[in-house]
Amino acid sequence: MSETLDAIENRPPSIAVDFVARVRDTPDAVAYLFPRPLPDGGEEWASLTWAQTAERVDAIAAGLVALGVAPTDRVAIMCQTRIDWILVDLGIVCAGAATTTVYPSTNADEAAFILDDSGSTVVVAEDAAQVAKLRAERERLGAVRKVVVIDPEGSREAPEDAGDAGDTEGDDDWVVTLADLEAAGTALLGKEPDVVERRIAGIESDQLATIIYTSGTTGRPKGVRILHDSWSYQAAAQATMAFSDGNDLQYLWLPLSHCYGKVMISGQLRIGFPTAVDGRIPKIVENLPIVRPTFMAAAPRVFEKVYNTVVTRVKAEGGAKYAIFTWAVGVGRRHVRARAAGHRPGLLLDLQYKLADKLVFAKLRELFGGRMKGCISGSAALSDDVAEFFEAIGVPVFQGYGLTEATAGNSVNRYGENRLGTVGRPLPGTEIRIADDGEVLVRGPAVMAGYHNNPDATAEVLDDDGWLHTGDIGELDAHGSLRITDRKKDLIKTSGGKYVAPSDVEGRFKGMCPYVSNVIVHGNNRNFCSALITLDADAIRGWADTSGLAGLEYADLVAHPKVQALLDGYVADLNAGLQRWQTIKKYAILPRDLSVEHGELTPSLKVKRVVVEREYAALLDAMYKGTLVET
Incomplete structure (x- = not known):
């Protein structure tokens, strides 16, 4: 336990330091896999090593410096989950700047509010559709000096509220391509080889790293200010929980504009496993057997969708196949419940489970690529029945808990300690307690610095002792695992x-x-x-x-x-x-x-x-x- 706390307490000031160390230690190991279009209209999975990743990240970071981006300046990303998002985000981090995340589905009006409220000076946009939204609201974007487009030949279908989409070419040089930015960075590195190294060395742990705007249901969204230390803490905490020994492969589809997605790329830098990146939700089922990952984070809806599809498909086939499936799932559930109660399943149940695994469960695991060791579920509650089903088939789903206001990760179940119906024990270094009215309170390095430009809203959720009032109702069981029962306001x-x-x-x-x-x-x-x-x-x-x-x-x-x-x-x-x-x-x-x-x-x-x-x-x-x- 002391070694775990030492690793967390002695964490670096930013994940930029983790990134540099990772590149130094395993330069030739694969860092990322990503789909790349082929001339015939198809796709192939390409890869980047850590050294190749660093080459691009350094060029992006230096390119931002060449644009005049100073430490703590905000640089926004309006893009779906893809390899470029990660490269740009790392470039922003290594330039000492702060990332403002904007969902690509955000309409022009709200995107303009976020960019203006955050004071973003540069926006990295995915394609012409995103650029069109910016052009439509340019008068409200006084602080934005430059727009960098990742894929100028990409989508030409702008949202209805974007005005005249046109293309990425304007009557000025307000829009440049990511390739142009990297070229400018490479040129600066030729003159000042240590420019990025100096920026990384200058990052302080209490320096702003990210502003993530919560999805508002009424009124304008609030910008959550996350410090470099919070991401560094998340990386250190993940490394102590043995989710990966570096030999795993993560499949990442989560929106990186959301804190849940972004936290899944912080631990990777410390641990060193490769990540396959593709944010297209309809491609998940198709990609899993091709990529063959060993773990994946997802929202409950994904697991529910898989569960529903499997059950209804087998039920439709009927006959002996459905009977065997029903028998196998029943055996699997009894096996899970026996282990959860601390009992040995018994010889007969063990034999039945092995037969069920051979006849049914092994085939179901092939839907995930056949190598899936487990999945992490967050963002909302997962049905106990669905969680038990996945545990039974040998793809355990580890429910976790967190808020954007606490950098997404506050508690999670672990391998060998998956307590169904709970969201696990707190991460090392994080405190969780239950208030008198049942509200869950969180304190620790993951908690935000406050809401951007909104001290009144900050005071409503952060008390003088540093406790974040989450708005969730829950309880801690005898093992210290947290169970969320509902939203306080719901x-x-x-x-x-x-x-x-x-x-x-x-x-x-x-x-x-x-x-x-x-x-x-x-x-x-x-x-x-x-x-x-x-x-x-x-x-x-x-x-x-x-x-x-x-x-x-x-x-x-x-x-x-x-x-x-x-x-x-x-x-x-x-x-x-x-x-x-x-x-x-x-x-x-x-x-x-x-x-x-x-x-x-x-x-x-x-x-x-x-x-x-x-x-x-x-x-x-x-x-x-x-x-x-x-x-």
Whole structure:
């Protein structure tokens, strides 16, 4: 334990130091894998060694210096997750500047607010569509001196609010390419070979490293100020928890504009494992068997999607195959529960589990590439049933907990200590306690310095003793593992005075119904609980193909009486295990799934409950006026 704390307490002032050390120690090892387009329209996976990565990072860092970027100046990135995002971010770090992250899906108005509020002086944009948003709001971007475009030949489809997209060429030199920036950096390095080294040496641990804007559901988002020391702490803490010995391969698709994604690249610098980078969510299933990673971080929706797809596909095939699958999963769950209770499974159960693994589980692991040692789940709660399923098939999902305001990582389950239903023990060096009203409080090096330009909001969540008031309700078990029960502001109090934790009910339903995509339990100040439900399009179409409804569009399917009857059964099963005041008395199936594009999900796939309830307010009101059939 003392060695662990020593490693954390003696961490370097920034991850730039970790990066330099990694390049020095393993220059020829593979650092990153990434998809690269081929002339025939296909793709191949290319790679960069640590030495090759350093060559590009140094050129980007020096290029920023050549543009006049000073230490702590903000440089924004508007780009989806791709290798260039990581290279640019490392370049910003090594230049001693601070990264402002902007989701590429952010509209022009909000992007302009973020860039103006952060005082960003340079913006690195992915393609012409992102540049178009900047051109449309240029009058509001007084501090932005230069726009650097990564892929000037990329997407030409600008968002509707971007105005005239045109191309990356303007009537001035406001826009340059990333290649131009790197060329300028290389030229400066020829004159001042130690310019980047000097910038790294000048970084102080309490210096601003990143501003990440939270996804606001009302009003403008708040900019979370994260110091260099917080990222360095995350790297050191990850290295002490034995998630990787350097021989692993990470698959990274998470949005790097989100703290959860960004924290997954900090530990890599300290530990040294390679990372395969591709932020295109539809490519995940296709890429996993090709890349064959050993671990991956994801949001619960990804695991739920895999679970639903597997269950519905096998169920549709029916017969002996479905019977064997059902038997195997039952055996796997009993095996997991026995181990979780601290019991030896017994000879018969062990033999059954080995047979189940051979017949079913090994084939399921091939969906992940066959080498997956485990996955990390964060951003929202994962259903206990879904988590148990993955544990049973030999792909354990380690739930973790954190906020943007605490650099994403505060607690996590570990290999050999995966306590299902919890988000694990605190990271070494982080303190977690429960307030008298049940709120989770966090203190330690990961906690933010405050909200940018917003001292009043900072004072609301950071107290004088350094405790971050998270807004989450939770409890610590006898082993020190944290269990999150709900958001403080999301707790429902019915008009009868009963409290309901919606995420608990929602999680149970997701574990029971393989056709559900999202569910929002509603009922604050109402006389009973209701729910808005969306279905997984692939899963429900698979069911439809074997239920006489093949060929129907999603909107027609969810309105069909047979689908209503199907859901009635699952809701009845859910209610059977709930207290009376928790039960779902009425529900409605929405005509489409929730999406990032419609503003109902954050880019990390977390439901914006307030947005959904506002959008479907009339439908919710109708359920309380008795215009929909009660279940």
